[in-house]
Amino acid sequence: MRIKQLDYIVKIVELGSINEAAKHLFITQPSLSTAVKELELEMGIQIFQRTQRGMILTTEGTEFLSYARQILEQVDLMEEKYKGTETRRRLFSVSAQHYAFAVHAFVQLIKSYEKNEYEFTFRETQTNNIIEDVSTFQSELGILYLNTFNEKVIRKLLKEKQLIFHPLFTAQPHVFVSKKNPLVGKTSVTLSDLENFPYLSFEQGQFNSFHFSEEILSTLYHKKSIRVSDRATLFNFLIGLDGYTISSGVLSRELNDENIVALPLEVDEVMEIGWIHPAQMSLSPMGEEYLRYLKEHIIDYGFTILTNE
Template identity: 60%
Template sequence: MTLQQLKYVIEIVNSGSINEAAKRLFITQPSLSSAVKELEAELGVELFLRSARGISLTAEGVEFLGYARQVVEQTSLLEQRYLNRKPSRQLCSISTQHYAFAVNAFVNMIKKSGADEYEFTLRETRTYEIIEDVRTMRSELGILYKNPFNAKVIDKLLRENHLDFHPLFTANPHIFISAQNPLAAREYVTLEDLEEFPYLSFEQGEYNSFYFSEEILSTVFHKKSIHVSDRATLFNLLIGLNGYTISTGVVSADLNGENIIPVRLLADDQIQVGWIANHQLQLSKQASAYLAELRFVITEYGQELQE
């Protein structure tokens, strides 16, 4: 087992395929495949599952990846300290539901990384795809919420995929609306107050289940309903159509300006936001740095951390 083989495994996971990893490593695909097979033969375990859908880590592969990342990171630190070598390229991938505070933390993490070279990825995506990204190690971390309605389904899916949910904070439900919306001056609103306003939600594609909705109270009927795929479009429609969406109440003026405001929604429900990761995997330095920034941003917005 060599350091180069460890780097090969890490790059395959980061790239999502052997072909793409070979391009990034400037070697041929057969050479990379051969190196991985030699490593698997030496270890006596299968690290990757290969199928028509692509490549993914086995349970043993996930555990191996955690150790490999630690070794490569520590080697890089030794080289920087004693050989005056250039710091290695920083890597980090995060998948998240559409939360402004997740973006804030990502910005802070990059600014503080101090890396001359880096390749960071932030995916604002659908709930099921967040879980799938973390399961396949396309992302180290996922950010999503649970509540009494979806908890059993989400917990079962996480358990089946060897993922753990770590709570960050619990919020009372709010609506996001335009500062010009007729309800903007209200201290709180009810579902009855919202009946005539367009309801905006994030579409979930193939896995369009109530349990995967990014918004609580997903089974409530709405006279006017619009599904969108990205946060910028949703905010534009909040302003242009006097629509509303349901979320945590944590909104970033830095990123979204003063045009979007939260108003408390009176509903018998709560939103528990947390992060997910494989329970066998030790987080990389950059993923840990991202979590630190995420906790900082959350407390800045007045939320009490649960960890």
């Protein structure tokens, strides 16, 4: 078994395609296929199931990937210590609901590696995609929320995908509005206060179930409703249309538009925001580092990190 073969396995999993992996590795597809088959033969396991949709990890392959990543991380640490040089591009991916604090932590992580070669991916995406990305190892971890309404459905799906939810913090629901919105100045707002304002939410594609919504109270009827696919567009509509959206209330001072403010929403609901990760794998050092930045940022905004993981 060679270190290079472990690199090949990790790259195939990250890209979900042996053809794409071969392009990124600058080798031919037949050469990559042969290297994988030789490794499978040597280890006496089948790492990948070859399907029309691409290369899918088997149960044995999932366990092997966990060991492969740990070996590669240790090799990196040894080479940094004794060679004093970077020999491998830093690779890291996160999938998340549309939370600015998650982006801010990712920015901090990237800055800590600005002298290195790296290939980082941050996917602000739909709820089901987050779960799928993490379960197929396209992302090392995912960030989403649970509450009394969606918890049963989401936890069932996580269990099926062999993922674990780790709570980070709880938040009382807030509404994001433009600082010019007539409601600004109130200490809190009610649902009746919001009745005549356009309601903005993130679309969930073919999984547009109430349980996959990024916003609590997703079953409520709204006179005026607008779905969007990205956070920048949502904020533009908040400002341009005096609209509102429901979220955790955590706004990044560095990354969010200064024209957006958060107002407490008077409802008997709590959001538990956390991260998901494959049950059979431990976080990489880079994953641990990102999680540390994430927690620091959350604490900076006055929230208490939950410790009952």
